[in-house]
Amino acid sequence: MSLSSSLLDLGALLERSRLTAPPSLSASARTELDLSFERARRTLEEYGDSPRFQRALATLLERGTEQEGIREALMQLGPWRKGPHVVRQVAIDAEWDCRLKWARVEALGIDLEGRSLLDVGAGNGYYLRRMVENGAAWALGIEPSVRYFFQFLATELENPSERLALLSERVENLSPNFPLFDVVFSMGVLYHVRSPIDHLVWLRNRLKRSGELLLETLIVPGTDNNVLVPRHRYANMRNVWFIPSEPLLGIWLERAGFELMSSGEPVRTTPEEQRATAFAPGPSLLDALHPTRPTETVEGYPAPTRLLVRARPRL
Numbered sequence: 578m579s580l581s582s583s584l585l586d587l588g589a590l591l592e593r594s595r596l597t598a599p600p601s602l603s604a605s606a607r608t609e610l611d612l613s614f615e616r617a618r619r620t621l622e623e624y625g626d627s628p629r630f631q632r633a634l635a636t637l638l639e640r641g642t643e644q645e646g647i648r649e650a651l652m653q654l655g656p657w658r659k660g661p662h663v664v665r666q667v668a669i670d671a672e673w674d675c676r677l678k679w680a681r682v683e684a685l686g687i688d689l690e691g692r693s694l695l696d697v698g699a700g701n702g703y704y705l706r707r708m709v710e711n712g713a714a715w716a717l718g719i720e721p722s723v724r725y726f727f728q729f730l731a732t733e734l735e736n737p738s739e740r741l742a743l744l745s746e747r748v749e750n751l752s753p754n755f756p757l758f759d760v761v762f763s764m765g766v767l768y769h770v771r772s773p774i775d776h777l778v779w780l781r782n783r784l785k786r787s788g789e790l791l792l793e794t795l796i797v798p799g800t801d802n803n804v805l806v807p808r809h810r811y812a813n814m815r816n817v818w819f820i821p822s823e824p825l826l827g828i829w830l831e832r833a834g835f836e837l838m839s840s841g842e843p844v845r846t847t848p849e850e851q852r853a854t855a856f857a858p859g860p861s862l863l864d865a866l867h868p869t870r871p872t873e874t875v876e877g878y879p880a881p882t883r884l885l886v887r888a889r890p891r892l
């Protein structure tokens with residue numbers, strides 16, 4: 578079946594997202610959010626692939642589209658890095674099985690009930706949904722990838738929630754007056770930013786005094802204050818800048834004004850958690866590991882290992 582040629586009323590879809598913010602937000606926070614939603618709307622409308630993505634969404638919305646058409650429309654929005662999701666009875670097996678990371682988040686024992694949450698680098702919103710399922714009053718994601726934003730809209734068609742929203746933005750572009758949250762998540766972002774301590778300070782400044790940070794990042798082995806700056810790529814990724822050792826991460830957090838509360842165990846990424854699938858057919862973890870030394874990346878660096886930590890602002 579061919580994809581629909583009609584475009585969606587994107588403005589109306591985004592407006593619905595904008596209206597999800599809780600009424601308890603202060604007037605100035607509300608104004609900042611409105612400005613951010615407006616910028617995000619322009620980004621989405623001006624993005625080159627936006628008409629193609631909108632047509633795929635319109636196909637998903639049409640009554641009577643057969644399963645093959647739904648699958649084809651979902652493929653148009655791919656690759657799907659984060660999941661699993663189900664949209665109109667089609668199961669999307671994404672490159673990352675995010676259930677494993679979420680189980681590690683839950684093991685840290687953070688209470689989300691009734692709290693307002695910010696997820697920086699939210700991807701297609703997989704974790705926003707888990708946060709709301711776990712009782713969050715409101716979960717807002719920030720994600721600059723337009724493709725992931727359209728994936729988020731596809732999952733919203735299936736499973737709309739008035740307690741979550743996504744903004745198409747880079748965290749650095751948000752105003753310092755952006756609203757304050759009870760819990761800020763930054764998972765898988767720290768090593769992608771060129772200025773990791775500024776990133777941590779920004780996260781701290783988005784927390785209420787009683788709030789807490791849940792940070793997940795790649796780390797390198799070592800008990801010293803050391804950091805890996807990849808010469809070119811790390812595990813085939815071009816946009817990796819700084820990977821700290823666990824002790825150095827503690828120092829960065831301290832320097833950014835946090836107090837460490839608890840840490841999970843370092844976890845090596847396995848092909849069970851990250852692998853190529855029909856919805857994400859490109860290279861994946863196994864292509865990024867050394868062919869004969871699986872504890873190293875293809876570049877000869879330590880293989881991807883991740884750590885989750887909880888921290889609160891030092892008062």
Ligand SMILES: C[S@@+](CC[C@H](N)C(=O)[O-])C[C@H]1O[C@@H](n2cnc3c(N)ncnc32)[C@H](O)[C@@H]1O
Nearest residue numbers: 697698699700720721722747748764765766769
């Ligand atoms: C490795 S993925 C992690 C996604 C998800 N948080 C997770 O843990 O599975 C990093 C995400 O952060 C986003 N990202 C990268 N730089 C960012 C920035 N400066 N501000 C906000 N998001 C960013 C990317 O587009 C990508 O979706």
